[in-house]
Structure formats: C-alpha cells, structure tokens
Amino acid sequence: MSYIREEARAEAEAHGHEKRPILQAIRAKCLDCCVGQPKEVRLCQAYDCDLWPYRTGKNPFSASGGNPATLKNASQKTPE
Numbered sequence: 001m002s003y004i005r006e007e008a009r010a011e012a013e014a015h016g017h018e019k020r021p022i023l024q025a026i027r028a029k030c031l032d033c034c035v036g037q038p039k040e041v042r043l044c045q046a047y048d049c050d051l052w053p054y055r056t057g058k059n060p061f062s063a064s065g066g067n068p069a070t071l072k073n074a075s076q077k078t079p080e
C-alpha cells in the first residue's frame with residue numbers, strides 16, 4: 001500500500017469511516033439525500049447527479065452484475 005493511500009485510509013478511519021463496498025457507500029449517500037426513504041431514492045429524478053445510475057446499490061454498467069456476496073450484503077443493510 002502506498003504512503004498516500006495509507007494516509008488517506010488513516011484519515012478516513014479517524015473520521016469514523018470503515019472499509020466497505022463503494023456501491024454500499026453510494027446507496028447510503030442516496031438514502032441520506034432522501035431522508036432515509038428508499039422509495040424516494042428509487043423515484044429520484046436528479047438524472048444529472050453523478051450517483052444516479054448507482055442509487056439502488058447496483059451498477060447497471062457491470063456485465064457481471066456485481067459480486068453476489070457484496071450485493072447480498074448491501075441489500076440486507078439498505079432494504080428497498
């Protein structure tokens with residue numbers, strides 16, 4: 001791990017962040033944006049938001065559909 005990466009990780013942990021899948025982090029941000037309402041995240045029409053394609057916790061551009069274990073974990077933590 002590079003020095004800069006170690007520093008960035010330490011800084012993130014110092015601010016209470018833990019390692020987690022990026023789609024799960026995006027999903028959490030979208031739920032925060034919609035006051036914890038999964039239905040509002042699903043209905044979001046802010047199409048110009050960079051997070052919009054990933055708001056449901058899935059990557060629509062991924063041919064593989066994502067890591068099954070990660071997707072299962074994300075859906076358990078953020079029910080829709």
Ligand code: SF4
Nearest residue numbers: 030033044046049052
């Ligand atoms: S995609 Fe929608 S819900 Fe998610 S952060 Fe952007 S505006 Fe908010």
